[in-house]
Amino acid sequence: MLKFFPLLFLIILLIFTSSCSTTNKIATLKPEPDDATPLVYENTPSYINLPISIKLRDIENQTNSLLNGLIYEDNNIEDDDIEMKVWKQAPIKIENDNGSTGEKIKTVLPLKVWVKYRIGTKKLGVELYNYKEFNLNGVVTLISDVALTNWKLSTKTELKSLNWNESPTMVVFGKNVPVTYLINPTVSLFRSKIERKIDESIEKSMDFKPNVLAAIEKICTPFQMSEAYESWLRIVPIEIYSTEAKLKNDSFLLEMGMKCNMETLIGRQPESKFNAAKIILKPVTKIPKQISANIAAVSTYTEASKIMTKNFVGQEFGSGSKKVKVQNVAIWHKEGKMVIALDLLGSVNGTIYLAGFPEYNDLTKEIFFDKLDYALDTKNKLMRTANWLAQGLILRKIQESCRYSIKPNLEEGKQSMMSYLKNYSPMPGVFVNGKMEDIQFQKIQLTNQAIIAFIKVNGTVNVSVDGLK
Known part of the structure; x- marks a missing residue:
């Protein structure tokens, strides 16, 4: 009986030591994460269309607000025996001159004319004059050629006709004598004045540079996706491009386009790079319709870790009695690589660390890790305590589960862009619309917080400026 106890103790000791030899505690050095500077990704130039639609009624309203009251005055009666004042009598009407060849606008200007006319002579210092005053109402019709010059829609206006509402008369020797023949020649005196007034007011009202630049500045203000x-x-x-202005029905149409870079940035709100002083308007015959936009599909390390942890659920790695299960996964960035921490339970207990470069599979829309290997300290300890786990076959099997789909992120990124392409209005009178085609993967970069998959989307974007404010 006494001999039995030493034997029993030996068997228990062997079982205990055998059990201890199959489960190794491993304590490896954690590769501490480092900082990855915020990203700035500049793509090849894109084009955004800026079709400017300006209705004639807007020009009419602006012209009426600028051209008011007295528009011509001649107070010198000595040179031609006439004094004259001309007022705008009623609102100006501006419309498409459909009857003319080419693109012209017709301006109808109701006016009131006051004329002081003298008849007589001056002899030996004695004035022998008879003065008469007339108040006349009439309508001037002007025709204007249209051109685009230095951001402004300019016109070259000519007086086409002047129609009096009634024929002016004066009493001469007791008779009413028509004096239209006296008044009409005076039209030549103020004709050029009226033409110039119309041109100046239209040019001033049609300086759309402030409107366009204000719209572009809004568009170029970074917005959060x-x-x-x-x-x-x-x-x-x-650069800003522009075609020639075209008059169509009741509107002027001006095709403009903006050549630009679209940058995706991660982190705090970036500053705008809009500089109005550097924008030059260049004439072109055609504006490209297609644009290419780059979108960041962002996967935080926390999000990616949760997805990969699910990939390992229920899986065992090893052979025979030597097996481990992955309980949890955590990933972070270090020196351009991804560090993957695996918490193990089984024949080896503890945390091991892998390192590799993120890659992208365009077919499966998955991020995987190329050249995945154990971190140096992890590899050294596995070689001493669990060489079987350090073998390449097990590593390859583990690597198969170190992947995750970013398809939801790609769709989220696309939907974020689409929200700005459905009649988005950054300011009154400016509307952004467009469509997007399928997404194309570009590259992967890392930050200290996330994996960024950059994708390219082709499509069209129209930024319409409708109306003058």
Whole structure:
């Protein structure tokens, strides 16, 4: 009986030591995360269409507000025996001159004319004059050629006709004598004045540069695509192009386009790179319709870790009695690589660390890790304590589960862009519309908070400026 106890103790000791040899505690050095500077991704230039639609009624309203009251005055009666004042009598009407060849506008100006006319002579210092005053109402019709010059819609106006509402008369020797023959020649005196007044007022009212630049400045203000991931889209203008203005029905149509870079930035709101002083208007015959936009599909490390942890659920790695299960996954950035921390339970207990470069599979829309290997300290400890786990076959099997789909992120990024392409109005009278085609993967970059997959989307964007304010 006494001999039995040493034998029993030996068996228990062997079982205990055998059990201890199959479960190794591993304590490896954690590769501490480092900082990845915020991203600025500049793509190839894109084009945004800026069709400017200006209705004739807007020109009419602006012209009426600028041209009011007295529009011509001649107070010198000595040179031609006439004094004259001309007022705008009623609102000016501006319309398409459909009866003319080419693109012209017709301006109808109701006016009131006051004329002081003298008849007589001056002899030996004695004035022998008879003065008469007339108040006349009439309508002047002017025809204008239209051109675009230095951001302004300019006109070259000519007086086409002047129709009096009634024929002016004066009493001469007791008879009413028509004096239209006296008044009409005076039209030549103020004709050029009226033409110039019309041209100046239209040019001033049609300086659309402030409107266009204000719209572009709004468009170029970085806007947030995702609040959760702090992703921003910034448009940086390079050049502005413009075709010739075309008059169609009741509107002037001006095709404009902006050559720009679209940058995606992660982090705090970036500054705008809009500089009105550097924008030059260049004449072109055609504006490109297609644009290419870059979108950031952002996966935070926390999000990616949760997805990969699910991939390992129920899986065992190893052979025979030597197996481990992955309980949890955590990932972060270090020196351009991804560090993947795996919490193990089984024949080896503890945390091991892998490192590799993120890649993208365009077919499956998955991010995977190329050249995945154990971190140096992890590899050294596994070689001493669990060499079987350090073998390449097990590593490859683990690597198969170190992947996750970013398809939801891609769709979220696309939907974020689409929200700005459905009649989005950054300011009154400015509307953004467009459509997007399928997405194309570009590249992956890392920040200290997330994996960023950059994608390219082709489509069309129209920014319409409708009306003058």
